[in-house]
Amino acid sequence: MSIYETAQQLAQQIKESDEYRDFIVAKELMKADEGHYKMIRDFQMKQFEIQQAQLFQLDISQGKQQELERLYSLLSLNPAAREYLEAEFRxxxxxxxxxxxxxxxxxxxxxxxxxxNDQPQILA
Structure with a gap:
């Protein structure tokens, strides 16, 4: 079996996994509700901004961190949003x-x- 066939099998197994199926279901539920979808996207964008800042070793304001935590708390209260975030994590x-x-x-x-493990240093 070639490496490409093995990769295709792995891709198929991923698509057949519970993690994948659960994520697709949760994602479709989020997309069906515009309000939930917007909240998730807002959370993800803020999360991405913070991750980028961390990657480049930039200071992250306490306000941004608190806003992300506040959004996560709000999302956690919503069963569908919480399920989406958990499925995304898995x-x-x-x-x-x-x-x-x-x-x-x-x-x-x-x-x-x-x-x-001698990683290049990012120059700021």
Whole structure:
């Protein structure tokens, strides 16, 4: 079996997983309600902004962090939104686990200088 066939099988298994199916159902429920959809998107955009700031080692205002926490608290009170966030977390965790397994298996193909977890520094 070729590596591409194996990758196709993995993709199919992911699509058949409970994590994937649960996420698709939760996502469709969110898309069906414009108010919930907007709240989720707003939360995700704020979360992304904070993650980007962290990635580039920028200061994150306490106000932005509190706003994200406030939005998360509001979403957690809504059963459909909470289910969506939980399903999103589960599918993301599964995909990250698969990526980690593959990454560890191919560590030898990293470019020179990266084998020792010696990551380049981001210059700000």
């Amino acid at each position: 599918i993301s965790r599964m995909i990250n686990d698969v990526q980690k397994i593959i990454g560890e298996a191919i560590i030898d193909v990293l470019p020179l200088g990266f084998e020792d």
